[in-house]
Amino acid sequence: MNVRDRLTGGRAVVAARDEDSTPDTTEIRRLAEAAGYDVVGEVTQRRAEDLRYNLGEGKAGELADLVAEVDADAVVFEGALTPGQYADLLDLLPPAATLVDRYRLVLEIFAEGAGSAAARTQVRLATLRYELPRVRRTTEESVLNRATEKGSPVLDVERRIDTLEAKLDDIADAAADRRERRREEGFDLVALAGYTNAGKSTLLRRLADDLAVEPDDSNDGDDDPGGSHADLTETAPTEDRLFETLETTTRRATLGGRRALLTDTVGLVADLPHDLVRSFSATLDEIGAADAVLAVVDANADEEQLRRRLETTVEVLAADATGPVIPVVNKVDRLDDAEREAAFAVVDEVLAAGDVDTREPVAISALDGTGVDALRTTVIEALPGATATLRVPNSGEAQALVSWLHDRGDADVTYGPESIEVAFAGRPSIVAEARRRAADLRPDDGDG
Numbered sequence: 251m252n253v254r255d256r257l258t259g260g261r262a263v264v265a266a267r268d269e270d271s272t273p274d275t276t277e278i279r280r281l282a283e284a285a286g287y288d289v290v291g292e293v294t295q296r297r298a299e300d301l302r303y304n305l306g307e308g309k310a311g312e313l314a315d316l317v318a319e320v321d322a323d324a325v326v327f328e329g330a331l332t333p334g335q336y337a338d339l340l341d342l343l344p345p346a347a348t349l350v351d352r353y354r355l356v357l358e359i360f361a362e363g364a365g366s367a368a369a370r371t372q373v374r375l376a377t378l379r380y381e382l383p384r385v386r387r388t389t390e391e392s393v394l395n396r397a398t399e400k401g402s403p404v405l406d407v408e409r410r411i412d413t414l415e416a417k418l419d420d421i422a423d424a425a426a427d428r429r430e431r432r433r434e435e436g437f438d439l440v441a442l443a444g445y446t447n448a449g450k451s452t453l454l455r456r457l458a459d460d461l462a463v464e465p466d467d468s469n470d471g472d473d474d475p476g477g478s479h480a481d482l483t484e485t486a487p488t489e490d491r492l493f494e495t496l497e498t499t500t501r502r503a504t505l506g507g508r509r510a511l512l513t514d515t516v517g518l519v520a521d522l523p524h525d526l527v528r529s530f531s532a533t534l535d536e537i538g539a540a541d542a543v544l545a546v547v548d549a550n551a552d553e554e555q556l557r558r559r560l561e562t563t564v565e566v567l568a569a570d571a572t573g574p575v576i577p578v579v580n581k582v583d584r585l586d587d588a589e590r591e592a593a594f595a596v597v598d599e600v601l602a603a604g605d606v607d608t609r610e611p612v613a614i615s616a617l618d619g620t621g622v623d624a625l626r627t628t629v630i631e632a633l634p635g636a637t638a639t640l641r642v643p644n645s646g647e648a649q650a651l652v653s654w655l656h657d658r659g660d661a662d663v664t665y666g667p668e669s670i671e672v673a674f675a676g677r678p679s680i681v682a683e684a685r686r687r688a689a690d691l692r693p694d695d696g697d698g
């Protein structure tokens with residue numbers, strides 16, 4: 251059982267305002283539930299922002315009355331409140347009630363669920379970055395403090411931010427070293443990215459090798475010095491809840507004979523300040539380092555939701571992805587042909603507007619497996635590749651080479667009376683190594 255199943259944030263009333271349309275509270279309700287709240291009511295308003303309460307004054311009063319009436323413990327506010335709005339709105343509520351805006355809500359989810367030291371450090375950093383401008387504001391004499399006092403609250407927060415940043419840098423360096431080692435071992439690195447609840451973890455399970463959490467390096471000593479795969483995990487829980495995955499997880503997969511490492515990343519969500527997104531650097535680093543990125547999209551959404559989620563995803567990918575991006579249009583088991591076409595039209599349109607190197611979108615159902623083979627083919631084609639035809643004398647060593655090749659790429663073997671010919675395709679570094687190994691088995695020639 252997930253630790254968050256036992257959580258209760260108490261009873262909450264959701265409040266939302268939108269200038270142009272009646273607010274849609276679906277996502278903020280689901281975020282509230284993910285943080286452990288039981289949503290017992292809502293107040294929405296279509297209007298321009300009020301400087302004092304964000305909501306209009308009358309609506310803010312209505313909200314306070316409703317909170318008292320239903321005996322709620324908290325108000326969950328869709329959107330960002332300025333420090334002033336936060337204080338004024340809180341004053342209006344019954345004294346025991348708390349107020350949580352979108353940003354704080356997401357921080358709460360991560361604070362409750364983050365398990366590893368790295369994830370906790372990221373949450374602490376994001377929280378401090380959130381608090382810094384508020385501390386600045388309340389420390390009116392901060393300018394003076396900065397110049398004269400070492401003990402100012404602003405300086406204190408700034409110092410803690412620096413410390414956490416340094417700590418995260420060390421963690422990121424270690425992760426980068428590990429990725430580099432795995433690349434040298436010949437693994438392709440593939441990241442699964444996308445909006446929260448898109449189906450990333452479900453797809454990871456489908457693509458990953460069964461039980462292949464640890465690399466099988468029993469038959470060649472040059473593979474893994476040991477211990478470097480301790481972060482590979484077997485479980486990537488899937489649940490119909492936002493932010494089910496709060497840390498990156500990596501598993502092995504075999505794609506066209508090639509050895510790949512698939513990394514499931516933390517989901518994205520719209521309308522978060524840039525510095526919160528930056529705080530989840532492990533996810534961004536995995537996206538940045540991947541040889542290919544699968545951008546998973548939940549196509550079972552109305553056009554507006556789909557567009558907003560895609561735009562959020564494309565923004566992150568444009569900033570961070572270096573490898574090709576494969577749009578994966580998921581949950582097509584829920585769609586009829588017309589809905590599927592409509593979803594593809596939105597995907598094409600949003601991708602065309604973004605600055606991302608994309609491949610053709612692939613329609614799949616991670617749940618029932620539809621389209622997953624076609625996706626595998628697309629991924630293999632997107633990965634850096636090379637080919638070689640290798641000819642070696644038939645011997646025990648040649649057999650060992652053949653099994654080495656089968657483990658690392660697509661090997662098509664033809665046996666002649668005296669020699670073996672292998673048409674091989676795989677990662678360029680692996681193909682180069684294969685040529686060297688083949689040359690070593692031929693007595694009279696030095697290269698392949």
Ligand SMILES: Nc1nc2c(ncn2[C@@H]2O[C@H](COP(=O)(O)OP(=O)(O)OP(=O)(O)O)[C@@H](O)[C@H]2O)c(=O)[nH]1
Binds near residue numbers: 448
């Ligand atoms: N119908 C349908 N449901 C799916 C499909 N793929 C995933 N789901 C469901 O969607 C929900 C979210 O799936 P996850 O794999 O947890 O999504 P995620 O992208 O990892 O979500 P986060 O970790 O929260 O960011 C779960 O209830 C899945 O069972 C699909 O192809 N079809």
Ligand SMILES: [Mg+2]
Binds near residue numbers: 451452487514
């Ligand atoms: Mg997940």
